Amino acid sequence: MDIRKQFIQKKEELKGRFENAIALGNRLNEKYHEVLSIHQINENLQALQKNWESERFEIVVVGEFSTGKSTFINALLQREILPSKVTPTTATVNFIRHLNELSNHTGEPVAKVVFKDGKEIEIPYLELPDYVTEMSSKVNVSNQIHHVDLYVDSPYLENGVVLVDTPGLQALNPEHEKITKTQIKKSNASILLFNMEQPGKLTEIKFLRDLSDSIDRIFFVANRLDGVPADQVQEVKDQLEKALRENNYQQIEESRAVIYPLSALQALKARDQDVITKHWQDINPVTLLQESKFLLFEERLEQYLFDGEKTNDFLQVPFTAIDQFYSQLIAEFEQYQKNLENSEDLEELKRMHKLAKDEAELRKMQLKKEIIRLKNLFNDTIRANEKQFNEDFDRLVDMTKTAINGIVTIEELEDQVNDEMEIFNTGYQALFDSKIYDLSEELNRTMRKELNEFDVKVEASHQASGIHLQVEMKKAVGKSYEEILQEVTKQFEEKEQDLKGERAVLEKKIQLETELRYKREEKAMVEREFQEDIRFQEMLIQSTPQMIEKHGVIKKRRFFFDKEGFIQENNEKYDQLIAQKRELAKQKKAVAAQKLNEEKDLQLSLAGVSTAYSSHEEIREERRDMREQKNMAIMQRLNEQLNNSDQQLNLEKRKVIRQLEMLLNTTKREYREFLRELDALKLAEQKIEEHIKKQDGLLEDVVKRATQLSEQMANSQEARQNLAKEIEEIRHRIEEEKILLMTAMI
Ligand SMILES: Nc1nc2c(ncn2[C@@H]2O[C@H](COP(=O)(O)OP(=O)(O)OP(=O)(O)O)[C@@H](O)[C@H]2O)c(=O)[nH]1
Ligand SMILES: [Mg+2]
Structure with missing residues (x-):
């Protein structure tokens, strides 16, 4: 706070100086208002003082x-x-x-809210959050409120x-x-x-x-x-x-x-x-x-x-103002003297000299600022141009990428990438040219506002180099349906063959089984007949006479008398029959034995025939399964092929886009480098330099004029000695004041 205290002291002191000067002016005005127009000078100083005091x-x-x-x-x-x-x-x-800025207050902080529509309200400090924060539930602060003035009692805000x-x-x-x-x-x-x-x-x-x-x-x-x-x-x-x-x-x-x-x-x-x-x-x-x-x-x-510098300027204001005030007073009196004595216009010279000196200082300061401002302006224009270029360029790139992404087959990709690149290159060249043209226009438009003679032409000294994509694509070897069918069929051939073999075996087996069955039946029949015969024989052999008679193998004879009786006599026929039957039985036994052998043979061959299948149905089912598998295999192969080509397309697209992006980065840089190396820009910079030099020249002129004036002033020194006594005294007094002021200033 020490610095601030010192400042306050200085300000108070300067206020005193203002008041002294104004008091002097008032006294002189009272005495000379009939011949001199001191009143206006006085008022000007008062206004200046007021303004100075209310500096924030x-x-x-x-x-x-x-x-x-x-x-x-x-x-x-x-x-x-x-x-x-x-x-x-x-x-x-x-x-x-x-808080002191308010004419009446209670000592409590107060806030004045100024709305965008011009309305103003005073609110108690406690309600402040409702008017200044995002969280307010009362008003839409950022949309409705223009600003808030908050008055508080804080030492920091004094002065x-x-x-x-x-x-x-x-x-x-x-x-x-x-x-x-x-x-x-x-x-x-x-x-x-x-x-x-x-x-x-x-x-x-x-x-x-x-x-x-x-x-x-x-x-x-x-x-x-x-x-x-x-x-x-x-x-x-x-x-x-x-x-x-x-x-x-x-x-x-x-x-x-x-x-x-x-x-x-x-x-x-x-x-x-x-x-x-x-x-x-x-x-x-x-x-x-x-x-x-x-x-x-x-x-x-x-x-x-x-x-700081600015404060020193501020503290300088009263000195300059009072100094000027005194000078004006002196000038008034000197004018008066001149009128009286018709002497040389020394003071005018002096004044002009001072003006010229001040002007030189001011120009120096302005020039420094202007240089920075011009350079910033210049750079802003180039940067804006580059930004615009980049945006347009990105749009162009996006369009190309979208086009590439929209391609659906690999052949199309191969065909169209170069086509797209050609479109891109033409667009890029056009963009390059138009942005350079824009830059030229924009530079001239903005800079000419500042520098009349500014006129540069920005020309692309070289062609945009263009982008060339080398697209090489490995085509997936796609197979036709027939080829796939053939391959899959081949794959299943062995199995199919196996199944055919099995089928033949099964058929053989079935045939053998049938034969065996027949054989068994034949054998059974022969055996049955044989048994029948045997039984018949036995029956015959053991039969009672009634039976024998019944079968007629025994002759029945009636004996004499009435008595009934039988005479047994050998029946030839019967014997023959028996013999025949025996023979037959023998044969049948032989046949049965043969059948048995045949059956055994059949059984043997049947045992040699082996297959996993027990019926045609089973084989058919197996074949159905196999066909299904085959169809599935074909489908899978077709799908794989489809996926592969899809994947390859995407892969190629990505490759192309990656390649493109790598090239594009270089391209953006190319424009940037181009901008940096542009001769015209150097020329433009040169123009700014020239402008600065010219200003410097003007500055020199002003300084020269000031020197000349000071020489003239020296020449007029003599005339000055003839000034009237009274005026001399007053002037002296003012001069004295001025000297005091100067010493204080140092
Ligand atoms: N640790 C730490 N926190 C701080 C410091 N300064 C502020 N904060 C905290 O940071 C948060 C935001 O502080 P504010 O003063 O509201 O920040 P602001 O910049 O005014 O925020 P807006 O008004 O929202 O733009 C509060 O929680 C503060 O307490 C600091 O120096 N150190
Ligand atoms: Mg804040």
């Missing part, structure tokens, strides 16, 4: 959401004034001002300091982005807050793109130091600084590409013990504040705000 020191804090912007501001205020949460919180732009809290960059809606950027352009200092725990992302640097004019007033702070292990802090800091130096969006002077690592939360906790944090409950606040490294940056900021 605005500090804007920006960054991605949750980087700790609100916490950082709270740490500066030493109190948890703004809501802060783990989730995206701040949804509107908040100006935090000193015109205003803090501006903004929503996370990602969440910025166009209107808030506009306010934020305007504010940055107007502000004395801006702070771009990074998250030290995520040093890789750095999307926020993009935001600097159109802030060329303010880049010198932006500080880069990396928050959440507490989350980075001590031995990695330097590394992360280096990494962030390198990213700043080498960023593609905005040229940053090397001495300004500095990162301040700190922990806003530790600082806040150290300064406001009511804040609840997960850690650090027992750490001594002094130690915690030291650990947070917050003071380091805070002091740097204080120094910048209250002892």
